[in-house]
Structure formats: structure tokens, C-alpha cells
Amino acid sequence: MMTDNLIIGGGVYGAAVAFELTGRGAGAHLIEASHIGAGASAGPGKRGVRASGRDPREIPLIRQSRKIWPSLHERLRVAPLFEQSGHVMLIERAEDMAEAEARAALQSTMGIPTEMVYGDAVRDYEPEVCDQVCAAMICPGDGVADHTATTKAYAAAARAAGAVVEEDVSAARLVCQGSLATGVECADGHHYPVTGNLFVLANAGVSALVGGHVDLPVWNNAFQVLLSTPLDDVPIRHLVGHAHRTLSLKSEPGNRIMISGGYQGRWDYERQTGQTVASEIAANVADAVAVFPSLEGIEIEVADAGHLEAVSIDRVPVIDRLPGLDNVYFATGWSGHGWAIAPAIAALLAAWALDGVAPAELAPLAMSRFTA
Ligand SMILES: Cc1cc2nc3c(=O)[nH]c(=O)nc-3n(C[C@H](O)[C@H](O)[C@H](O)COP(=O)(O)OP(=O)(O)OC[C@H]3O[C@@H](n4cnc5c(N)ncnc54)[C@H](O)[C@@H]3O)c2cc1C
Incomplete structure (x- = not known):
């Protein structure tokens, strides 16, 4: 098998694209600056697989992904990764009702069944919410997935199918000739040739790598995750939002x-690590306690901000072929919700590069939305 397609980044996107490429009989060579799952695709807790509340441009992608998630573990030959918990978005203020009702209707029309419940009916779903909660938007098909296990499983399955996965290799710049990328130069001076396609899937590292070709309206955030100590009673029944x-x-x-x-x-940026901020932890806990009063006194065992995520100006991912380079594809700007849609997007990116046809589902996420 020719190792003709080079992938930069060993998060869920790089690993899943490597898996999809090998699944279609193509070669894949992945280089990762640190280790598989060093970035946003790993870390404490689980990730939400949520369609509810997302931008309508992402709904077709999450709809496709939700078909893949329940049996993904079988394709990757590991224990189940996804749990369909359902999502409950809680509403406390009358002024938030109209938007929720519009979303519930639109989502249902777009193939994501969603219903509104009002008053005490909310407590059938989440019995321990505070008195101020007056309604909720319920999306039964949403759930959660073990992100660390999924990312590692994608990489292992890609390897098993013949992909080369190299860790501790940091890409420094793209080497181009005319309308093609012909290689990648690494921080240690090593040169990786590209004879097929190049996928720049380095999340927080994408902007720097494609910077000479396109200015992305994207920056990086270190989102915080808190894990509690064990509770006597866990008051949360679903994936809950607000x-x-x-x-x-x-x-x-x-x-x-x-x-x-x-x-x-x-x-x-010097140490490449994230630190939590006490006031942000306190604010996050205060919000949780305000909505679920039985959490009063909750203790935090793990506070983490060590997984950098790229955020785009309109909070929707940017996925495209690099202008002027026919064989370079990039994806970034996940804005805190790139996880749920990863299985579908990885399959579409691999198909785009191998078949040469831009998938219609990715068109709304292209760079052209900033330049038109
Ligand atoms: C705290 C947190 C909570 C989240 N919660 C959710 C959620 O509930 N639902 C949801 O849908 N999404 C969620 N997300 C978003 C989701 O996890 C990410 O969008 C997704 O994992 C991004 O995957 P990725 O492969 O693009 O990036 P990453 O996992 O960050 O992988 C990129 C990899 O590229 C490597 N890299 C960077 N630069 C280079 C270089 N120059 N050379 C080689 N390698 C390089 C990095 O080391 C990294 O391993 C959350 C994100 C965070 C941080």
C-alpha cells in the first residue's frame, strides 16, 4: 500500500481520517506533535454528542454522525463508546422560550426529533432542578461518548488497517510547488513528502500551518472541565444544558x-499547558448549584484546562480545501463542539480527497462564508 496521504494531527479528526482513508484502500501517514489524544480529543470526563442547540449548518452533519455513533465501536473493534442519554436544555427565563420553541421546531423538521416540555413536566426528566426552571427542550437522540477511548480506538484501527502513525513529530511548514503541496517540513528539519493529499487537522495548530495561504478568523481557547468527587446521590439524569x-x-x-x-x-504558550482560574471554577460551580440546589457543597476533584480548542468567529467550524493548493484539506474552528460531528466529517473529508467531489454537506462550512 502506498503511503501517499499525509495527515497532520493525532486528535479524533486526524485518527478518524486515517481510518477512513485506509478503509477505502488508500494509504495514510499521520504525524502528531505529541501523542495520540494530546489535544482536545482527550482528557477528563466525556464529550457531548449533541445536535440540540447547534447551528443549523451543522445539523446535517450531526444527523449523519448520530447514525455512525451507536455502532462505531463495532467498526473499531472496541467496547461501546457512545451512550444515548438524551439532552435536556433547561429554561429559567420567559425571554428564552421563543428561541427554544423555534429551535425545537426547526430541529424536528431537519430530522432531529425535539420537543418542548413545560412546568412540572420538566421534573419527569430532571426531578431535582430548581423552582425557577419553567420549561425544557428535550432531544432524546443526543448522548455522550468516551472521547479519549474513541480517539485512541480510531488511531489503533487505522494502524491495524495499515496506516503509519508517528508521534513526537511536529510539522513546521508546508512545502509547495505550483498548485500542490509536495511535502511538510518538520521542526527537527525532517522532510515528509506528500505524493497524494495533505490533511491539516491540527485543531489549535491549523492557523499557524496554513497562515501563509489563508488568514483564518480563528483563535484558541482553553475550555475548563470540572469533575466532582463521588456524590451520595447523582441528581443529573441526562446530558444537561442551559x-x-x-x-x-x-x-x-x-x-x-x-x-x-x-x-x-x-x-x-511557552509551556504548552493550560491552567485553571479560580474565579472561573467558582462561577461554573455556582451555575450548577443554582440549577441543581442539591449540589450545594459539591467538591471538585479534577479541574482541567489543558486541552486547547480552536474557536471561529461565527462559532461554526471552518472546513475547506486550502486556496491555491489542490491537494490540501484543513479543518479547524470547532468552537467547543467538534466532537459530536467528527465521525461524519472524517468520512466526508476522506471521500472528498479520494473522489475529487466536494461534499454538499461541507459547503456551508467553507471559507467562502467569510469572503462572499
Ligand atoms: C474541554 C472541552 C470540552 C469539549 N466538549 C465537547 C462536547 O461536549 N461536544 C462536542 O461536540 N465537542 C466538544 N469539544 C470539542 C471537541 O473535543 C474538539 O472539537 C475535537 O476533539 C477536535 O478534534 P481535533 O482532532 O481537531 O483536535 P485535537 O484533538 O486538538 O487534535 C489536534 C492534534 O494536533 C496536534 N498538533 C498541533 N499542531 C501540530 C503540528 N504542528 N504538527 C503535528 N501535530 C500537531 C496536537 O498535538 C493535537 O494532538 C470540547 C473541547 C474541549 C477542549
């Missing part, structure tokens, strides 16, 4: 809960 609070809650193994939603730590 209409106006920066809050996402999941139950985790060992009677723990995960608290996240978008609060941020600080990234140290």
Missing part, C-alpha cells in the same frame, strides 16, 4: 458529575 447559563452537566462513572459549558482557563 438556555442562558454557561453550563453543561453530565453524570460520570463512580457517582461523579462533570461540570463544563464554556468557562475558560489560561493557556501558557
Whole structure:
């Protein structure tokens, strides 16, 4: 098998594209600056596989991904990775109702069954919410996945199918000739030839690598994740979100809960590590306690901000072929929700490069939305 396609980045996207390429009989060579799952595709807790509340441009992609998630573990030959917990978005303010109702209707029309429940009916789903919760948007098909296990499983399955996966190899710049990338030069001076396609799937590292070719309206954030100590009673029944609070809650193994939603730590670019910020931790916990009062006094065992994520100006990923280079594909700007859609996008990227036809589902995520 020719190793003709080079992939930069060993997160879920790089590993899944390597898997999809080898599955179609193509060669794949992945280089990762650190180790598989060093970035946003690994770390404490689980990741939400959520369609509800997403930008309508992403709905066709999450719809496709939700078909893949339940049996993905069989393709990767590992234990189950996805759990269909359902998503409950809680509403406390009357002014958030109209948007939720519009979303529920649109999502249902787009193939993501979603319903609104009002008043005490919310407590049939989440019995322990505070009195102020007056409605909820329910999306039964959503769930959670073990991101660390999935990323490693994709990489292992790609390897088993013949992909070369190299760790501790940091790409420094693309080498181009005319309208093609012909190689990648690494930080240690090593040159990797590209005779097929080049996939730049390095998330927070994409902007720097494609910078000479395109200016992406994308920056990096170190989102915070908190894991509680074991609780006597876990009050969270579903993947829970909130209409106006920066809050996402999941139950985790060992009677723990995960608290996240978008609060941020600080990234140290010199050391390449993230540190949590006490006020952000306190604010995240306060939101959780406000909505689930029985969490009062909850203790945090793990506070993490060590997984950098690229965020785009309109909070929708940027996925495209690099302008002026016919064989280079990039994807970034996941904005905290690249996980759920990864299986579908990886398959579409591999198909695009091998078949030469741009998938219609990816068109709304192209660079042209910033230049038209
Ligand atoms: C705290 C947190 C919570 C999240 N929660 C959710 C959620 O609930 N639902 C959801 O859908 N999404 C969620 N996301 C987003 C999702 O996890 C990411 O969008 C997704 O994992 C990105 O995958 P990736 O492969 O593009 O990036 P990464 O996993 O970051 O992988 C990129 C890899 O590229 C490597 N790299 C970088 N530069 C170079 C270089 N120059 N050369 C070689 N390698 C390089 C890095 O070391 C890294 O391993 C969350 C993200 C975070 C951080």
C-alpha cells in the first residue's frame, strides 16, 4: 500500500481520517506533535454528542454522525463508546422560550426529533432542578461518548488497517510547488513528502500551518472541565444544558458529575499547558448549584484546562480545501463542539480527497462564508 496521504494531527479528526482513508484502500501517514489524544480529543470526563442547540449548518452533519455513533465501536473493534442519554436544555427565563420553541421546531423538521416540555413536566426528566426552571427542550437522540477511548480506538484501527502513525513529530511548514503541496517540513528539519493529499487537522495548530495561504478568523481557547468527587446521590439524569447559563452537566462513572459549558482557563504558550482560574471554577460551580440546589457543597476533584480548542468567529467550524493548493484539506474552528460531528466529517473529508467531489454537506462550512 502506498503511503501517499499525509495527515497532520493525532486528535479524533486526524485518527478518524486515517481510518477512513485506509478503509477505502488508500494509504495514510499521520504525524502528531505529541501523542495520540494530546489535544482536545482527550482528557477528563466525556464529550457531548449533541445536535440540540447547534447551528443549523451543522445539523446535517450531526444527523449523519448520530447514525455512525451507536455502532462505531463495532467498526473499531472496541467496547461501546457512545451512550444515548438524551439532552435536556433547561429554561429559567420567559425571554428564552421563543428561541427554544423555534429551535425545537426547526430541529424536528431537519430530522432531529425535539420537543418542548413545560412546568412540572420538566421534573419527569430532571426531578431535582430548581423552582425557577419553567420549561425544557428535550432531544432524546443526543448522548455522550468516551472521547479519549474513541480517539485512541480510531488511531489503533487505522494502524491495524495499515496506516503509519508517528508521534513526537511536529510539522513546521508546508512545502509547495505550483498548485500542490509536495511535502511538510518538520521542526527537527525532517522532510515528509506528500505524493497524494495533505490533511491539516491540527485543531489549535491549523492557523499557524496554513497562515501563509489563508488568514483564518480563528483563535484558541482553553475550555475548563470540572469533575466532582463521588456524590451520595447523582441528581443529573441526562446530558444537561442551559438556555442562558454557561453550563453543561453530565453524570460520570463512580457517582461523579462533570461540570463544563464554556468557562475558560489560561493557556501558557511557552509551556504548552493550560491552567485553571479560580474565579472561573467558582462561577461554573455556582451555575450548577443554582440549577441543581442539591449540589450545594459539591467538591471538585479534577479541574482541567489543558486541552486547547480552536474557536471561529461565527462559532461554526471552518472546513475547506486550502486556496491555491489542490491537494490540501484543513479543518479547524470547532468552537467547543467538534466532537459530536467528527465521525461524519472524517468520512466526508476522506471521500472528498479520494473522489475529487466536494461534499454538499461541507459547503456551508467553507471559507467562502467569510469572503462572499
Ligand atoms: C474541554 C472541552 C470540552 C469539549 N466538549 C465537547 C462536547 O461536549 N461536544 C462536542 O461536540 N465537542 C466538544 N469539544 C470539542 C471537541 O473535543 C474538539 O472539537 C475535537 O476533539 C477536535 O478534534 P481535533 O482532532 O481537531 O483536535 P485535537 O484533538 O486538538 O487534535 C489536534 C492534534 O494536533 C496536534 N498538533 C498541533 N499542531 C501540530 C503540528 N504542528 N504538527 C503535528 N501535530 C500537531 C496536537 O498535538 C493535537 O494532538 C470540547 C473541547 C474541549 C477542549
